[in-house]
Amino acid sequence: MDLAKTQQILAQLYTNSGWRRRFFTAPNTLGLSSEEIDRLAPLSAQQVDFFAGSLQRKRFNEICKLLPLTHRMVGKRFSALFREYAETNRMKKPREEAQAFANYVKKHGSIETRWSVELLRYETAWLETTRPDCRFIIRGFRYDIKKLVKSFLKKDANQPTLQKQPTLALWFRLSRQGRLRHLVLSLPLWRG
Amino acid sequence: MTIPLPTLGVGLGFREPFLGDLFLNRRQVDFLEITADHYLDAPPEKEKELKLLAAHFTLIPHALNLSLGSAEGLDENYLRQLAALIKRVNPPWWSEHIAFTRAGGVDIGHLAPLPRTHEAVEVLCRNIAAVRRHLEIPLILENITYVVEMPGAEMNEAEFLAEVLQRADCGLLLDVTNLYTNSVNHGYDPHEFLARLPLERVVQLHFVGGHWHHDVLIDSHSQPTPPEVWELMNEVVARTPVKGVILERDEGLPSFAELAKELECAREILRRHGRWT
Amino acid sequence: MEWFTHNFIADMHGPQFLVFYGSVIIVTLAACWWATRNYDPTSSLPPPQIPAEPDPYEIAYLRGEENEVVRLIIFSLIQRGYLQVGTQHVRDGTREGQAGQLVQPIERTQNHPDPRHLSPIELMVFDWLATPRAAGEVFQSELPSRIKAHCAAVEQRLATQQLLTPPEWKQTAQLILIAGALIIVGLGGYKLFIALGEGRHNVGFLIIMGLIASFILFKTCRPSRLSRRGQLYLERLQQAFEKLKSQTAKAADPTADPMLLTLVGLFGVSVLAGTAYSSYQQTFQRATPTSGAWGSGSSCGSSCGSSSSSGSSCGSCGGDGGGCGGGCGGCGGD
Numbered sequence: 001m002d003l004a005k006t007q008q009i010l011a012q013l014y015t016n017s018g019w020r021r022r023f024f025t026a027p028n029t030l031g032l033s034s035e036e037i038d039r040l041a042p043l044s045a046q047q048v049d050f051f052a053g054s055l056q057r058k059r060f061n062e063i064c065k066l067l068p069l070t071h072r073m074v075g076k077r078f079s080a081l082f083r084e085y086a087e088t089n090r091m092k093k094p095r096e097e098a099q100a101f102a103n104y105v106k107k108h109g110s111i112e113t114r115w116s117v118e119l120l121r122y123e124t125a126w127l128e129t130t131r132p133d134c135r136f137i138i139r140g141f142r143y144d145i146k147k148l149v150k151s152f153l154k155k156d157a158n159q160p161t162l163q164k165q166p167t168l169a170l171w172f173r174l175s176r177q178g179r180l181r182h183l184v185l186s187l188p189l190w191r192g
Numbered sequence: 193m194t195i196p197l198p199t200l201g202v203g204l205g206f207r208e209p210f211l212g213d214l215f216l217n218r219r220q221v222d223f224l225e226i227t228a229d230h231y232l233d234a235p236p237e238k239e240k241e242l243k244l245l246a247a248h249f250t251l252i253p254h255a256l257n258l259s260l261g262s263a264e265g266l267d268e269n270y271l272r273q274l275a276a277l278i279k280r281v282n283p284p285w286w287s288e289h290i291a292f293t294r295a296g297g298v299d300i301g302h303l304a305p306l307p308r309t310h311e312a313v314e315v316l317c318r319n320i321a322a323v324r325r326h327l328e329i330p331l332i333l334e335n336i337t338y339v340v341e342m343p344g345a346e347m348n349e350a351e352f353l354a355e356v357l358q359r360a361d362c363g364l365l366l367d368v369t370n371l372y373t374n375s376v377n378h379g380y381d382p383h384e385f386l387a388r389l390p391l392e393r394v395v396q397l398h399f400v401g402g403h404w405h406h407d408v409l410i411d412s413h414s415q416p417t418p419p420e421v422w423e424l425m426n427e428v429v430a431r432t433p434v435k436g437v438i439l440e441r442d443e444g445l446p447s448f449a450e451l452a453k454e455l456e457c458a459r460e461i462l463r464r465h466g467r468w469t
Numbered sequence: 470m471e472w473f474t475h476n477f478i479a480d481m482h483g484p485q486f487l488v489f490y491g492s493v494i495i496v497t498l499a500a501c502w503w504a505t506r507n508y509d510p511t512s513s514l515p516p517p518q519i520p521a522e523p524d525p526y527e528i529a530y531l532r533g534e535e536n537e538v539v540r541l542i543i544f545s546l547i548q549r550g551y552l553q554v555g556t557q558h559v560r561d562g563t564r565e566g567q568a569g570q571l572v573q574p575i576e577r578t579q580n581h582p583d584p585r586h587l588s589p590i591e592l593m594v595f596d597w598l599a600t601p602r603a604a605g606e607v608f609q610s611e612l613p614s615r616i617k618a619h620c621a622a623v624e625q626r627l628a629t630q631q632l633l634t635p636p637e638w639k640q641t642a643q644l645i646l647i648a649g650a651l652i653i654v655g656l657g658g659y660k661l662f663i664a665l666g667e668g669r670h671n672v673g674f675l676i677i678m679g680l681i682a683s684f685i686l687f688k689t690c691r692p693s694r695l696s697r698r699g700q701l702y703l704e705r706l707q708q709a710f711e712k713l714k715s716q717t718a719k720a721a722d723p724t725a726d727p728m729l730l731t732l733v734g735l736f737g738v739s740v741l742a743g744t745a746y747s748s749y750q751q752t753f754q755r756a757t758p759t760s761g762a763w764g765s766g767s768s769c770g771s772s773c774g775s776s777s778s779s780g781s782s783c784g785s786c787g788g789d790g791g792g793c794g795g796g797c798g799g800c801g802g803d
Contacts, residue, residue, distance in 0.1 A: 006307060008296030014300050047339050131235065179236075180237070
């Protein structure tokens, strides 16, 4: 078996938990040749699991760094949601992975409150600003997003202070290499 | 490798959180190692950071995702971007790993060990030759830690490293922490391992501390350097004129003063063996 | 004289002319802005290296001349125990429209250290504060101009390093500004004259356009005090030490932090918000108008504004329990 094939099998073993389970329990069901199975049979399942687990944790830690607000908002369900996401989604570059996972959280994370959705949208907008070609982003929010973030980040705040204030958030650069500027414009307080 | 390389001294793997401390303590850091991938496809802020660092320090780019061990060949797009970055930085050398990070369209997300076979050596040589068509700046190769023992090994780890370095004519980035970690986890004597390496090819060292998780030593880059790693560093520096030593602290970043102490210990080792004045 | 009152501009209908005038304004503003930004003789010079031991007073002077130096000196004297932000409020009559507002003064501490340890410039400020004074009084007094005289050597050093706009470039930039103003005001004024001469009085929009354009021209194309090289140097300094702002805010004992002075010199008193010196920050922020209509970078602190690069080397495996053991990158964590 050539190295290319070996590496393809190893890549699946390291990143696909279902495939890995089947390899060590019923390798014949994976469409591999007997030579391929024999060649890699001496692999230690424990070692492979250990390495795969650490890769998953690394992937997860990157997401935590890139989506701290979402992590805090979703709380204990964050890691479970990520495990579900990682099962069916191949690894991407960090920014793309964070954006993809944020979308996943929005769809499957049972984000029920409007303010949670707005925090998620605000955070993913910040992620977009890290694209090298990003010059202008505009997002509308129902709440004063700056106040929402500030109150959410306060240590003892389970529920942030909410004030309905139509708000526009802009991110822009005056030139391609210019400094990223961020402007948040809120309409006067609306007691709707 | 016949190109004479400059002696750079003792430095740090650059981490954003201590950018300010770095500028306040420039005299304690001789050079920096940068993670090349952080500056590829990067926002303007990272570009400015790179310019800032390059204006004040010698930078050694350390790449992560070239996947030199990939039998299916290199990612040409990544190679082009990486080559452009390295040419801009114009370092005396740059580094990558003896590993692979992707195969069959799957990105593993980390450095995975290669089977220690002649075929793997051929693949590495072929890929390194492809890199050299884009970049003439010397490439040095790093030894990685591994948990998974690849079946079908035709040689042991030291022989495999020696064979790769010899056939590819590359220098070695000897990560003494990785060496120590592997020796603990796989039960071999690191000093005997060193004896079988072509130490004359060692260009640079990495060092840092890891932590124990049950019976496994993890190269977490999160702890101060342990005595065993200092001892290995001392042995290597005594035997070969290492050009640069990098403290590779990633996690649990302590105060800069703590890092500076470790740098000074490394510098003292270099001085003791006449490798640094 | 027929051509003066009948030509393609004079004969243009109102709305048509406004579109034409708008286009001329945009082109003129863009050209003047581009010229003042790109013809700075220091544009092609790389900024100086960041010094190993940055001088906070020099940095403050670079950033904001004598006013910033005064703020910094007062802060330094507070940090070293010579002065304090008083608790007995005094009336501040220095700001128009806010006469009589109660503010916390800057005053000497009871048991301050020996002033003989102060540098001449610091002693000048300390002497001036023999009696408690509102922060606003600082900028209305002769103190800043006396400080400026003491900073002549710094000014000279900055000029030698080409960090300040050279006088010859200032003159050129002013000529560009005048040329731009002549085009905008001249064209608008000419059409206004023609319109009024023809008995047309619906010229409000024309006047507003001219005024706004002139204001924008003045604001954006006026040569700045710092040369392009100086601006880049200041940006570099701020970029290099930006991360220390959050570290300093969390410092257990900010009184002992020598870096704080450099940070205040570099970023202004706003870095003191949330520290033990926030009363000083509030006092001086009320004393002078705040600058900058908008902020840059993250508005929600370190939680947002994340970048695609992590701090790890080869990409830490890191995690809750267990580890990897693959390559360099720091794996595992309990």
